[in-house]
Amino acid sequence: MSWTETLRTGLSAVRAHGLRSTLTVLGILIGIAAVILTVGLGLGTQKDVSAQISALGSNLLIVTPGSSTDTSGMRGGFGSSATLTRADAAALTSEVTAPDVAAVAAEKTSSLSVETSSTNWTTSVVGTSAAWTDVRGRELASGAFFTADDDAAGAAVVVLGSQTATELFGTTDAVGQVVTIEDLTFTVVGVLTEEGADAASDLDDLAVIPLSTMADQVVGGTDRNSVSTIYLQAESTDQLSAANQEAETLLLNLHSISSVDDADFSINSQDSLVSTATAVYRTLTVLLTGIAGLSLLVGGIGVMNIMLVSVTERTRxxxxxxxxxxxxWAIRRQFLVEATVLGLAGGVLGAGLGIVAARVLPDLLDTSIVVSGVAVAGSIAIAMAIGLVFGVYPATRAARLAPIDALRSE
Amino acid sequence: MAEALSFDTGTDTDTGTDTRSAPRPAGRHGADPVIDLHGAGKTYRTGTLEYEALRGIDLQIHEGEYVAIMGPSGSGKSTLMNIIGCLDTLTAGEYHLSGDDVSELDEVELAQIRNRRIGFVFQQFNLLASLPAWRNVELPLMYGRVPMHERKQRAIEALERVGLGDRLANRPGELSGGQQQRVAVARALVGEPSLILADEPTGNLDSTSTTDVLGLFDELHAQGRTLVLITHELEVAQRARRIVWVRDGRIHTDEVNGR
Known part of the structure; x- marks a missing residue:
């Protein structure tokens, strides 16, 4: 009996019990679709996070206030304290103490209401320096970014994100218009280009003003000198670690801290942010996939159950x-092929369902799902293997039946 | 043993009385018998219980014979049929099938012997309901590794031989009992076995179909086939040329059927 004939016999046996086979296949199908979707969801989230981090700019070091992350995990208060100041940012621009730092942009961000004569819009208002466009890799769709002179003078000028401009004026063509932030009147000098759909939404919804204006006139008070983030740009990727070292030494000196372990700030590169986020999502993905995999085990037991019924029913x-x-061996092969066909059918249909769901779900859930070929091929192979493994026992039982007993059975 | 003696006469007289049988190759008695049982014994053991189903059977059946094995239930005739059909092995004695010792073959070798040497016809027909007639008939060839195109050809020829040339594609459910048993006979014939072994072949048939199938056996006998029929119906056994009575695991009588 050749393989093709064994396969044909197996297929016709599966077809002969349509409902039963369908239910068995359904068990595997659901498991496989679940595995493909969880893996896809994990990969999709990783991709989103990486995209958001790389959208910050290139060759960046990000200095944030608060305690640094240590080996035992994250310490509370990350980024919440106000330990970074405008003076720190100014010091980092020094050619002498930080030669590998090419550009510095401190950000002081606050969620504020931006008003026009007819409407208002709450957005994140970012006070920063003129180097911001270079550091963050942003470009202007119209007008010009404010200059270092504007920053020094505390000029009341604002550059709007494309979404903010549209919300306020109904168009991105807003240069020359006037807005009011915290009772201060600002002139719109430029509008940023759109970052695109891939990026985090707030990249297009912001109002950028000079840091000095933000600190002295908008925020004021005791909190005026603190900044929320300092972005440092290295000349090139090769100089990132040197820049990191310099910035750390400089800031430790400025803050009069002797040990790195006690630092009241942390410096992260984009790579380290990406790898931290990726590690977290990978762990989650593995966990969820494991849970989805359990349903495959249940499906496999279903295959075994149905095959045992089949062996009993077809004793004659x-x-x-x-x-x-x-x-x-021919009998064993026949039942193994049958079980494998059930597993394979579940795998192929489950992969199909998973792929379709991966197309439909992102629109409904607002997340990305990445279906990888490896995951699809792998789960089909696993489904087949499950059919095979759970078919071994029933097939062996069938092969061991004594022909006389089998013939005499009713 | 008395049985052994009555036996030799049985085989010899077969030729003498059987005027309808087809001419056999000369020197048949010099050739090995198709079935040759010597002191065949079978003991079943269940725990400490022992049951002797066969107690020393000597039996020779030669090529071209038409033999009925009869006996009441519990006589051991089913066990004898299993042994002859290589479905079970002896616990004592020897069994030669067409000259080959099959007493000590393993499961795989027995399967091969069944495939090549024996054509089975069962009381329950035992056709696979999902397959058309010709696919049922080709099953033994499939396990005998005969190439696919040749199989279909031979299956069709076998079905034509039993008069079902126009029912090739019908499934068993679409055939009458008699026709189903004819399909089963075609399946027994298709591998050109040295022996056709029928276990109560008419047990599930009405009288018309019984006549029909027995007529077919007569034809096969006329063509020189070796037929062994296990039955408890005297009417059926009467069609054979030799009747072997089994009782209590021994051969009780073995005589030529005068008809």
Whole structure:
């Protein structure tokens, strides 16, 4: 009996019990679709996070206030304290103490209401320096970014994100218009280009003003000198670690801290942010995939169950085949092929369902799902293997039936 | 043993009385018998219980014979049929099938012997309901590794031989009992076995179909086939040329059927 014939016999046996086979296949199908979706969701989230981090700019070091992350995990208060100041940012621009730092942009961010004569819009108002466009890799769609002179003078000028401009004026063509932030009147000098759909939404919804204006006139008070983040740009990727070292030494000196372990700030590169986020999502993905995998195990037990029923039901057929000269291995192969066909059908249909769901779900859930070829091929192979493994016991039982007993059974 | 003696006469007289049988190759008695049982014994053991189903059977059946094995239930005739059909092995004695010792073959070798040497016809027909007639008939060839195109050809020829040339594609459910048993006979014939072994072949048939199938056996006998029929119906056994009575695991009588 050749393989093609064994396969044909197996297929016709599966077809002969349509409902039963369908239910068995359904068990595997759901498991496989769940695995493909969880893996896809994990990969999609990783991709989103990486995209958001790389959208910050290139060759960046990000200095944030608060305690640094240590080996035992994250310490509370990350980024919440106000330990970074405008003076720190100014010091980092020094060619002498930080030669590998090419550009510095401190950000002082606050969520504020931006008003026009007819409407208002709450957005994140970012006070920063003129180097911001270079550091963050942003460009202007119209007008010009404010200059270092504007920053020094505390000029009341603002550059709007494309979404903010649209919300306030109904168009991105807003240069020359006037807005009010915290009772201060600002002139719109430029509008930023859109960052695109891939990036985090707030990249297009912001109002950028000079840092000095933000500190002295908008925020004021005791909090005026603190900044929320300092972005440092290295000349090139090669100089990132040197820049990191310099910035750390400089800031430790400025803050009069002797040990790195006690630092009241942390410096992260984009790479380290990406790898931290990726590690977190990978762990989650593995966990969820494991749970989805359990349903595959249940599906496999379903296959075994159905195959045992099939062996019992077809005892006479097995007896007859043996009487006609089928050796035990031919009987075993027949039932193994049947179980594998069930597993494979579940795998292929489950992969199909997973792929379709991966197309439909992102629109409904607002997340990305990345279906990888490896995951699809892998889960089909796993489904097949499950059919095979859970078919071994029933097939062996069938092969061991004595032909006389099998023939005599009713 | 008395049985052994009555036996030799049985085989010899077969030729003498059987005027309808087809001419056999000369020197048949010099050739190995198709079935040759010597002191065949079978003991079943269940725990400490022992049951002797066969207690020393000597039996020779030669090529071209038409033999009925009869006996009441519990006589051991089913066990004898299993042994002859290589479905079970002896616990004592020897069994030669067409000259080959099959007493000590393993499961795989027995499967091969069944496939090549024996054509089975069962009381329950035992056709696979999902397969058309010709696919049922080709099953033994499939396990005998005969190439696919040749199989279909031979299956069709076998079905034509039993008069079902126009029912090739019908499934068993679409055939009458008699026709189903004819399909089963075609399946037994298709591998050109040295022996056709029928276990109560008419047990599930009405009288018309019984006549029909027995007529077919007569034809096969006329063509020189070796037929062994296990039955408890005297009417059926009467069609054979030799009747072997089994009782209590021994051969009780073995005589030529005068008809």
């Amino acid at each position: 057929e097995i007896g007859l085949r043996k009487a006609l000269g089928a050796p035990p």
